[in-house]
Amino acid sequence: MNSAPPEAPLLSLTDVSKHYRLGGQVVRALEGFDLEIRAGEYVSIMGPSGSGKSTLMHLLGCLDLPTRGDYVLDGVSVAGLGDDRLAEIRGRKIGFVFQTFNLLPRLNALENVALPLTYQGIPRAERQTRALEALAQVELDQRADHRPSELSGGERQRVAIARALVIRPAIVLADEPTGNLDSKVGREILALFDRLHAVGKTLIVVTHDEGVARRAERIVRLRDGHKVEDGPVLREHDADYGPLAAAEEEAEAEAAPGLPAEASESDPAPPAREPDDPSG
Ligand SMILES: Nc1ncnc2c1ncn2[C@@H]1O[C@H](COP(=O)(O)OP(=O)(O)OP(=O)(O)O)[C@@H](O)[C@H]1O
Numbered sequence: 001m002n003s004a005p006p007e008a009p010l011l012s013l014t015d016v017s018k019h020y021r022l023g024g025q026v027v028r029a030l031e032g033f034d035l036e037i038r039a040g041e042y043v044s045i046m047g048p049s050g051s052g053k054s055t056l057m058h059l060l061g062c063l064d065l066p067t068r069g070d071y072v073l074d075g076v077s078v079a080g081l082g083d084d085r086l087a088e089i090r091g092r093k094i095g096f097v098f099q100t101f102n103l104l105p106r107l108n109a110l111e112n113v114a115l116p117l118t119y120q121g122i123p124r125a126e127r128q129t130r131a132l133e134a135l136a137q138v139e140l141d142q143r144a145d146h147r148p149s150e151l152s153g154g155e156r157q158r159v160a161i162a163r164a165l166v167i168r169p170a171i172v173l174a175d176e177p178t179g180n181l182d183s184k185v186g187r188e189i190l191a192l193f194d195r196l197h198a199v200g201k202t203l204i205v206v207t208h209d210e211g212v213a214r215r216a217e218r219i220v221r222l223r224d225g226h227k228v229e230d231g232p233v234l235r236e237h238d239a240d241y242g243p244l245a246a247a248e249e250e251a252e253a254e255a256a257p258g259l260p261a262e263a264s265e266s267d268p269a270p271p272a273r274e275p276d277d278p279s280g
């Protein structure tokens with residue numbers, strides 16, 4: 001599927017900066033940023049508001065070009081490409097999921113999902129078939145003729161995910177995909193991401209929620225446009241994770257008797273994990 005050799009990263013940013021010029025001011029949204037992501041990885045991006053997460057996603061998704069530095073996507077150096085070529089790469093390799101779903105209100109679910117295929121000149125009948133397949137992947141083929149206003153929030157996000165999947169992308173980029181959803185519906189979306197990961201998609205998800213972030217294999221943390229942390233997520237089902245966490249809790253309780261551990265830091269405690277669903 002990918003033209004890059006299997007050991008090479010699918011995405012590679014080297015010393016990338018993104019500066020915005022606004023009314024004589026320069027905003028350094030990303031600065032000296034290095035990142036490599038291999039095919040099939042599931043990575044969360046975290047960081048405070050304004051730290052550069054969406055800017056990073058725009059670069060990774062070829063919606064924008066770096067001010068400086070190199071971005072190699074699947075063996076192709078993106079930095080020097082023109083708009084047409086960028087749009088073509090986007091249309092073939094990258095599925096986007098946004099916090100606000102970004103569905104067109106006048107189109108029904110099927111038409112919304114089929115839309116990215118029209119830009120590829122795919123004939124109408126095939127567009128319909130593939131859009132219906134993508135809707136079935138998110139278990140919404142029964143809602144194909146509903147407009148966004150006739151769907152629940154979670155269903156709208158699933159339609160948006162189907163629209164991302166319809167081009168059969170190697171990479172799915174999601175910016176706060178559960179930000180506008182209640183926790184139950186958010187969990188359905190996360191279960192769907194687990195399934196996409198299981199079938200080999202490369203997933204990159206921006207989130208403010210530790211619990212959401214921990215569904216990934218790896219968390220990259222940003223601050224002020226810099227990468228400040230990049231490491232694997234320890235799984236609860238990893239043999240020694242549970243006892244280790246329990247031991248840490250005990251040690252903390254001894255250090256601060258009478259204080260619940262989560263009240264000791266200004267950072268919100270990660271929400272309690274749900275019992276793992278069978279797909280996860
Ligand atoms: N088009 C733009 N023009 C000028 N400045 C911008 C532009 N887009 C983003 N910025 C600035 O770049 C910085 C990073 O913005 P970005 O949207 O990447 O943050 P973020 O981490 O996604 O934040 P949030 O969590 O609030 O979504 C911010 O200071 C923002 O004001």
Ligand SMILES: [Mg+2]
Pocket residue numbers: 053054055175
């Ligand atoms: Mg953002």
